[in-house]
Amino acid sequence: MTAPRNTVDTGGGPGFLHGGSGDQHITFYAAGFRRRRADRFVSDEHIAWLAARYVSPEAPHGPLFGEHRTIVVTGPDGAGRRTAALMALTDNATLDSGRLRELPDRAEDDECPLDPAEIRPGERLLLDLTRTDDQRVRDLRRDLEAFRHAVDHQDARFAVVVRGEQRALLPEWNAAMVKSIRRPPGRAVFEACLSAEAIPLPTTFQVPDNLEPYLAGSPVREVADLAFLTAEAARRGARDTLSDWMREAVAAHVGRGHQAALLFREHQDPTLRALLVVAAFLPGASLDDMVAAENAFTTIVKPPREERHSLGGSYLAERMEKVKLHVDGRRDVAFTELALDKAVRAHFWTYFPDLRGQVSDWVAHVAPRLDTESATGLVEYFAEQALGTGPIEPLYALARRWSEDAGPKPLALQVLDAGLRDDTRAPEFRRFVYDWARKSRTPAGFATVMIEACTVTIAPARPIQAMVRLHYFTRSDDASVRDLARERLLELVYRRNFERWLIHRLATVISHPADRAILLGLRVPDWVAAGSKTRNHLLSLWRPLMAEGIGTLPEAPVRAWLAEHPLLLVEACDQQVRLLSRLYAFARDQVRTADEESREARLRSALALQHHIDTRMTAARLGEA
The missing domain is CATH 1.25.40 (Serine Threonine Protein Phosphatase 5, Tetratricopeptide repeat)
Structure with missing residues (x-):
């Protein structure tokens, strides 16, 4: 499950019921909602958002993480595999997601996608392979095995999410590590999502017979989407019963694509179509902003229109009524039908491809002139269309x-x-x-x-x-x-x-x-600097700086390194008396110029440095002897 947005059939798809294979990624943006994190953005906000709406899937073998630190989460499409893995990794949002990291399934920036050396102690790691091709999964087999052992060593947790048919492509791990989940009850998901939107589902509520199939058989994401649209219908105040709100939500999926196509067919007048498109990209904007944006649209897109007096022909209210916009005294732009704006945008972007470049110019011109909320919405809706089909x-x-x-x-x-x-x-x-x-x-x-x-x-x-x-x-x-x-x-x-x-x-x-x-x-913690590889790297970085001269470096950061890692800087001098003398002179000068408050700390640092220098030089003399 992800934060849903209106998902509308554009006229050629199967409607609300999931018509294809694989998880769906649905995000809902509507009036009264703030933007939600997209599925791959693993943040505290997103994890908490999911946890508030989460219903545990049916897992025949108990908790996903038991004695194992690596699990493979699988199950039928639409069962909520990824969400179940995230919730298991974060203990249902009780863990700071700063310890959570998603792993790429392929190299980026010439980096290894599964590098055991990068695992932090106690880290929680997610690898979602449900969209990865089979050959790539086969290529990861050896890396996965080494990575799993490193996870155990670092006291971390690792969840791999796969489709059912991908299990055979993974290493032959313990069968108990494979967690096959089943879809949670649809009514429970629906109720949890409604409750998170402050619309409780009465215990005595009976789902209408014609809506029961949606809860019983749809993927978890679609049940969640139905709940969010139901909540939006309730906020619009268009109906006064939960059953009516649910029916309106279903209608927003099934029929809006056809309605959008019908609006474009019925209204051949370019000025009406311009109004229709502008309103679809600016739902919730003020009426004045919409009028200004419409004028800019007609200037940039330049639909053919006859010269006529502004008082002639249809005036704004008439044109708004024709394209199903509210004309009941509202001062903001809104379609009379839930989610119709989404369908109009999708239809326009699909069937008027030659205008996409001009719409981009219009967005560039108009967005900075709108209030923050309207500008954010316009950019969001434009980006949604461009990302879906390009360019x-x-x-x-x-x-x-x-x-x-x-x-x-x-x-x-x-x-x-x-x-x-x-x-x-x-x-x-x-x-x-x-x-x-x-x-x-x-x-x-x-x-x-x-x-x-x-x-x-x-x-x-x-x-x-x-x-x-x-x-x-x-x-x-x-x-x-x-x-x-x-x-x-x-x-x-x-x-x-x-x-x-x-x-x-x-x-x-x-x-x-x-x-x-x-x-x-x-600033490097002692336990990090003590690692042999890390210490060698630090010495390779400090040696040229020491050879160049400690006096050429900024005082404050060098003073901090001296206080925290004096032996490291001594070792970086490679027993060269000239360099050690410069280093000690620097520490001595820091004591001499210190104020009363910092003198004692700098003195301790200088004495520690002197001790390390004496120890190293004595060892060197004994070695020569």
Whole structure:
């Protein structure tokens, strides 16, 4: 189950009942709802949202995680396999999702998709293979086996989600690790979702006979979608009984595509069709904003129209009534039928492909002139259509255009956010950010927006991909971009305990002058620095700095490293008396220039440094003897 949005038949599909195989990904955006996290965005908000609506599937073997730390979750399509795995990993939202990470099924940024060395102690890991082709699953067999052993060693948990027929492609693990679930009762799912929307289902309520099949046989996602549309019908106040609300919700799925097509067929007048399209992209906007947006639409799209007096022909209320918009004194734009706006957008985008480029220009012009809520909705609806059928290049162009220093950066971030959350297009958008991150002259405004996208959207589920991109942004020619990227990179490293990963990257990728500031600003726990590989990497990073001269480095970060890891800096001098003398002189000067409050701490640091120097030099003399 994911946060649902209106899913409407466009006239050629089977209607509400799931007509194809595989899990459905449905997201619901309607008046009164805030945007929900897309399925692959594993955040505290998304986990809590799922937990409030979650009904445990029927699992014949008890809890999914028992004595094993790795499980394989499978079951029929539509049973809620992924959600069940997420809830098991997070103990029904009692675990901080900062310890939860989704693994890619293929390499990105030249990184290994399943690297045992990247597993953090106690981490919770999800690998969803339900959309992965069989050959790729076979290719992962050896990596999966090594990864599972590392999970046990790190006291972590690992859930692999597969389709039923994929089980034979996995390593031959203990049969008890395979957890086959069954679909939870439809009424229970419906009731939980309604309750989460503050609409309790009475215990005596009888589901109408013609609606019972939806609860009994539909995939979990569709039952959830029916509940959300039922809640929206209740909020609209169009009916006064739960049965009526349910019927209206079902009608929103089954008949809206046909209604949208009928509206376009019945109204050949370009001005009416323009009004229809503009209203569909601006539900909830004020009437004045809609009129302004309609004028801009007719200017950009340029439908043929005769010159006539503004008081001639049909006036606004008449035109609104013809295309099923409210004309009852409401001051905001709304269709009289639930979810009709969604169907109109889908029909227009599908059957008027030659206008897509002009609609992109219209969105670019209109969105910054609207209030925040209307602009957010317009961008969301436009991105939804573009991501579904393409082309997606206009979304890239909008992100660049709106990220200019004087432009509406929140809209630029929203465009990137929509692409990065889309199950199908997300890899293309991650690659888009990656390519721009590697360019040192990326415009500062655009770089800032992409840095925020890395932090907010990529990092929760894919922290390594986010850190790779942030690292490249630290190499920008613009100082403000470098500083912001470094700050966000270190924050992410600390939050997710990826200090070892960052040290390894600094030591093994092609070095850059900007890496020095990252190293100096990095705080490394003792237990991390004590690891043999990590310590060797740290020594390789500090040796050139010590050889260059401790006096050339900023005082504050060097002082912090001296206080936390004095022996490391001594070892980085490689027993060279000249370098050790400089290091000790630096520590001595820090004591001499300290104020009363910090002098004692700096003195202790200098004495510890002196002890390590004496010990190393004595050992060296004895070795020579």
